[in-house]
Structure formats: structure tokens, C-alpha cells
Amino acid sequence: MKVCDFNNPTQTCQTCGYYAKRLPTYRECRPVPKKVWRPIAVGDAVEQMLTSVGITKERVEQWTRTSGKSGGCGCASRQRWLNELGFKVQWWVRRQLEKTRDFYYPP
Incomplete structure (x- = not known):
């Protein structure tokens, strides 16, 4: 022991x-x-929240009248953009927190 x-x-x-x-x-x-840190996919989280309250991609296409067009409503590109932006922001915040931690509590 x-x-x-x-x-x-x-x-x-x-x-x-x-x-x-x-x-x-x-x-x-x-x-x-130690817990393994994994960034959150913001675009996927937004899609999951909107789907849980009943706002689906099909409904958005009906509202914007883009159901038959090739690009659709642009949900996929917007989701991909949110994921990339979210990852960048989360990594930046993590780096700043680690710098602050190392400044106040040197290894």
C-alpha cells in the first residue's frame, strides 16, 4: 500500500x-x-441539437425552397466550416491555458 x-x-x-x-x-x-482530451465537433453538435428539436435538413430545404437543387440548403458545407472553426478555436484555447498553467506552475 x-x-x-x-x-x-x-x-x-x-x-x-x-x-x-x-x-x-x-x-x-x-x-x-489522465483523461484524453478530444475537441468537440461544433458543427455536429449543432446538427444534433437542431435535429432533437425537430429542425432537420429536409425541413430547412423546404423553408428555403432549395430541395431540388444540387447544393441543397448548404447545411453540409456550413457544418464542415463550423467543425473546422471549432477545432481551431478549441486548440487555441487549450494552448493558451497550457501556457498560463506553465507560467504560474512551472514543470
Whole structure:
């Protein structure tokens, strides 16, 4: 059994991140696996939300009167554009947060 290794000023375990309300605390250390970060496809999320409330691609084509045309209503290109923009913004935000974290808490 491995006991948590607490840092005195913050009272948190350096391995598992457990916060101790008072020291000494003898607790079995259970390291938490890192979560794999995956960006959210914004275009797919918007499509799923609109479909859940009843706004489908077929309805939009009826409203815009583009049901027989080759490009349709443009939903696919708009969805692809939203996905690309969402990925770029999420990666940028993640980089900024990591830079801030590394500035305040150097590795």
C-alpha cells in the first residue's frame, strides 16, 4: 500500500491530487489516469441539437425552397466550416491555458 505524499503548503497529494483537510493523513494513494482530451465537433453538435428539436435538413430545404437543387440548403458545407472553426478555436484555447498553467506552475 502506497501512502499519499502531501505537499505541505497546499495539502494536496502530488500523485493523485487528493486534498487533505488536516495533516497527518494516512490514505492509500490511488493515481487517477489522465483523461484524453478530444475537441468537440461544433458543427455536429449543432446538427444534433437542431435535429432533437425537430429542425432537420429536409425541413430547412423546404423553408428555403432549395430541395431540388444540387447544393441543397448548404447545411453540409456550413457544418464542415463550423467543425473546422471549432477545432481551431478549441486548440487555441487549450494552448493558451497550457501556457498560463506553465507560467504560474512551472514543470
